[in-house]
Amino acid sequence: MSLPVRNAIRQITGYAPGEQPQDSGWVKLNTNENPYSPSPHVVDAIRKAASSQLNVYPDGMATPFRRAAAELFNVDPDWILPANGSDENLTIIVRTACDPGQLIAYPYPSYILYETLAHIQDCQVKRLALNDSFAWSLDDAAQLRKRARVFFVPNPNSPTGNVWPADLLLDLLPDDGLLVLDEAYADFMNTPHRGELLHDKRFDQRLVITRTLSKSYSLAGIRFGFSIAHPDLTAQMLKAKDSYNCDAVSIAAATAAIQDQDWMLSNRAKILATRNRLAGQLIPLGFTAYDSEANFIWTQHESGQHQRIYEELKMRRVLVRYIQFPEAGHDGGVLEGLRITVGTDAEIDRLLDALKECINNL
């Protein structure tokens, strides 16, 4: 007999994250990890937690983290919902707001996981087409905001690192739904912010901001994210999370990380400097370098041979992300290119050397 599995699950292939080689020796510039170590206070906190009472359940509300994040964003702790990675925040949002059949919208090209989350919940998905300047048509936006229950908007966006300002984001606030700003990369913006939009009356308490410690805080390995939203909405979202969704060790690590702003900002400054250098050095090699406010650069080569360049780099143990977006752009064609994470200067030097070899061999 056939397995009792929902059609919604049977029909999807599942989200495929970037390659994670388990052996060493790679220059890994494919999943937007931070090349620098987390704060030494994080390491201390984990070591201390190792000897704490791991036999008892953790604080289900991650109270110390909630307080620290609330202070940083100038809200009360009941605005903060900690999660096992901000991907879990996105799942919680979908399960809180969207019944099957309702519409989830997102700008395209951007983060394809939104589509997977919609499929799992058996929701409709509509893409808001971005043109070559990564802007949308007002008509398209107006159509979608009428029907969307959740509008996911990564800001800065991936793969380009472009940022949409508040006035444009208002175009995407659903009439009867949530606008979710996925701010995984917000700490790398040229002018970082601390969620001031949450207090902008025009967004009418239907705004959710998600943040992660994976990128700017160098903690992809510990899985910690959080959302910031009006307490009434956060109270509803809490019902859709597991009672103990964050463990004692990662709560300690995340709290220590967010309390060491100097460490994060110092790494951020290094990454922004390297980002500028990388952008400048890509151009003479025949690449474009999209003006990014994240820790990666979206680039296309005049040869158009992106897959080949990706493979040639991989042979040299340099991993970048080769991405194809079907049905993209104003002409509905395939948009393809390379998304390169901003690593250390030494890593970017190795990348540039390898790129030069690749280009010469094309």
Add this chain to the structure above:
Amino acid sequence: MSLPVRNAIRQITGYAPGEQPQDSGWVKLNTNENPYSPSPHVVDAIRKAASSQLNVYPDGMATPFRRAAAELFNVDPDWILPANGSDENLTIIVRTACDPGQLIAYPYPSYILYETLAHIQDCQVKRLALNDSFAWSLDDAAQLRKRARVFFVPNPNSPTGNVWPADLLLDLLPDDGLLVLDEAYADFMNTPHRGELLHDKRFDQRLVITRTLSKSYSLAGIRFGFSIAHPDLTAQMLKAKDSYNCDAVSIAAATAAIQDQDWMLSNRAKILATRNRLAGQLIPLGFTAYDSEANFIWTQHESGQHQRIYEELKMRRVLVRYIQFPEAGHDGGVLEGLRITVGTDAEIDRLLDALKECINNL
């Protein structure tokens, strides 16, 4: 305007786990934690992980853990699905198997979380009534197995610690659905097993076993569980999990824990000895002591004043679980009693002293 929240979420209150006092000095016998520390190898593994590359994403499949668990249960690794606590396994199972409106069944009284999970997914819930001997009627079981998409069965059950044998469990295998044996307490059974039922043809690949490291491995604080099921089913469930649902530190901790069977078994032996002692000493105080194969005892006092006893104990900084099950038993009345976790001998001595005081004051 009203918040865009699903009715399914709006209508529930959310699962309320047992109290977790954050101050010290408590004898905490209310959430079935293991009173003993995890293996020293776990502590070492966490310390080592603290200095590993926490800036990169963890192994999304928790491969070392999968291999270790597979070896223990004598299956291939593709039978194992690691999760952020076995509660996450339960969520993944519901999202894989159950469309809204479909039926989730479970024996009652047992673990109320199953009902919350059903509500979040907008599923129907039906309880299989247990009689005073915690057995069910064959007619009731036959009705439910016809329609259930998932039948959750905690085995050993909570709050009683009773175990149902395989022949009885077959009564609950849905005609077109999954039988999920929630074996959170299975290591405390008088005769532990290693998932042999998974290879019993009568269960027709529609059996899922869930296990947790929270109880027998003393790791409630790190959140780690896993399911064991046929690879075809596991492959479908993988689509419903977050890509990186387990973090690098907890993967290291869980792998070290499951590889140190001697440590777990030694703590198990202590807990079983204390369980017998506790049961024997409850009787002369006018309590029943249900014959438990888990790390807790379900007890009722001849006075019937369970809430008062719970409160009197709490005043003495001894926490037990006072539980009321409405509409329970053959008469549909309220079943109430105390569920007492088996702590250390010293903790149980403090409990017994406090109980004697309480009883004298009734």
